[in-house]
Every structure is written in C-alpha cells, then in structure tokens.
Amino acid sequence: MAYVGGKGNCFTRVIGAMPRHTVYIETHLGGGAVMRAKRPAPRQIGIDADERVIACWRERGAPCELVHGDAIAFLKQFQFTGGELVYADPPYPAEVRSGSYRYRHDYREEDHAELLELLASLSCHVLISGQPSRLYNEKLIAWRCMEFGSGGRRGGRRELLWANFSEPLTLHEPAKAGATFRDRERSKRRLSTIQRKVERMGAAERTLFVEWLAATYPGHVKRLENEIA
Numbered sequence: 001m002a003y004v005g006g007k008g009n010c011f012t013r014v015i016g017a018m019p020r021h022t023v024y025i026e027t028h029l030g031g032g033a034v035m036r037a038k039r040p041a042p043r044q045i046g047i048d049a050d051e052r053v054i055a056c057w058r059e060r061g062a063p064c065e066l067v068h069g070d071a072i073a074f075l076k077q078f079q080f081t082g083g084e085l086v087y088a089d090p091p092y093p094a095e096v097r098s099g100s101y102r103y104r105h106d107y108r109e110e111d112h113a114e115l116l117e118l119l120a121s122l123s124c125h126v127l128i129s130g131q132p133s134r135l136y137n138e139k140l141i142a143w144r145c146m147e148f149g150s151g152g153r154r155g156g157r158r159e160l161l162w163a164n165f166s167e168p169l170t171l172h173e174p175a176k177a178g179a180t181f182r183d184r185e186r187s188k189r190r191l192s193t194i195q196r197k198v199e200r201m202g203a204a205e206r207t208l209f210v211e212w213l214a215a216t217y218p219g220h221v222k223r224l225e226n227e228i229a
C-alpha cells in the first residue's frame, strides 16, 4: 500500500519522537508505515475511512485493532485515560499538494479545522504529521514543531511533525531517536562503550556511579520508577 504522503521514508523520525504510551491510536492509517515499524504498545488501534485500506490490512494481518470509519467520530467517542498516544497523518490540505491526486476519502478545509481543534482538546499525547500550510501553522502555533525531509537520502519534501508535549524524558523507542541513521549508529556505539565500562566496574564503583546518575538525572529516574511500578 504505497500512499501519497505515506511515511515510508520518515517513519523512524516519527517513532523516535514518541513518548512512552500504553495505547497507540493511528487515526489515518493508509499504508501505516509508522504502525508497521513501531514497537507495539499493549493496545493499538488503526482507523481509516477507506474500506479498501481496511480490507488490505485484514488480508495481510494487522498489528492493531482495525476500525473502518471516520477519525473524528472515533476520537469523539473514545474514553481517554491519559496513557494514549494519538498519531494523525491526515490527507494533505489542497494548498500543499504538488499534483492533482485525490484520496478516495479526502478532507475539505473545514474537516482539517475540525480535526485540529479536536486533537488540540484531547487529554493525552498527540503527534500530527503534515507539511507547512497556512491552516496548520495557524492552528498549531503553540505546539512543538519538528522538521525533516521525507525523501530519505534524496532529500525531498519538508515534512513537519507537531507535538502537544515537550521533549519527552522517556521515549517509546529510544533507539530510533536521532536525525539520521549515522546519528543512531553513533549513539548505539557510545552506549555500548559505556555499558562495557559499567560492566567492568566493581560493586562499590557501580553503586557510586548509579548514585551519581540518580542525583544528576532525578526526573529520568522518577519517570522510569513510575512506569515500572
């Protein structure tokens, strides 16, 4: 399922920005590049208004509950408890499209506005993919905005990812954080150097090291303790 606006080239960046969550809701599933690549959460839900998209996922087996329906209607009736992460990748607004393509189910300007207002009202973490456009820039002005190219090594379009939360202390998949493959490999190497050093320490030295970590990064430790409890 190749999609115009599919996240096949930049799904790692989206996943790398995800905070820890227990319920993952992808509201405009399409080919679901992010859904397929992310580490599954205990509960995952994928929604799409196009019955062909849903049928395709049913044939191939989906890593999520599938909902054939409208994203806004689904979000309005869902009982949020706070542990959810909603990821929305709606059809691009007409003003940013380079071609004349249309989705079988598309959005008008007022649908975009309603979706953004609803997403802004949710009491959970929300990530929204899109391209710079008047409406999105205006409605999401208070949100944190990350920018990256979506064309892999070939560069390509500017892709924006808006978050209604500040940079999370605990990520869902820390190994996928980092701007490029090289960044992620470098950080993997740095981490394994530190791990080898810690493993070589004696008990007293390791205790001192752990105490130093806890004193220096109390926020991290508290969040991890809460998540484990």
Ligand SMILES: C[S@@+](CC[C@H](N)C(=O)[O-])C[C@H]1O[C@@H](n2cnc3c(N)ncnc32)[C@H](O)[C@@H]1O
Pocket (backbone or CB within 6 Å): 001, 002, 003, 004, 005, 006, 007, 008, 027, 028, 029, 030, 031, 032, 033, 034, 047, 048, 049, 050, 053, 069, 070, 071, 072, 089, 090, 091, 092, 103, 104, 105, 106, 107
């Ligand atoms: C930009 S594509 C999603 C691409 C996807 N992220 C990927 O990686 O392939 C937008 C999707 O939104 C779906 N869609 C359109 N209107 C919708 C609505 N009202 N509710 C839910 N999904 C809708 C379209 O059928 C399409 O699959």
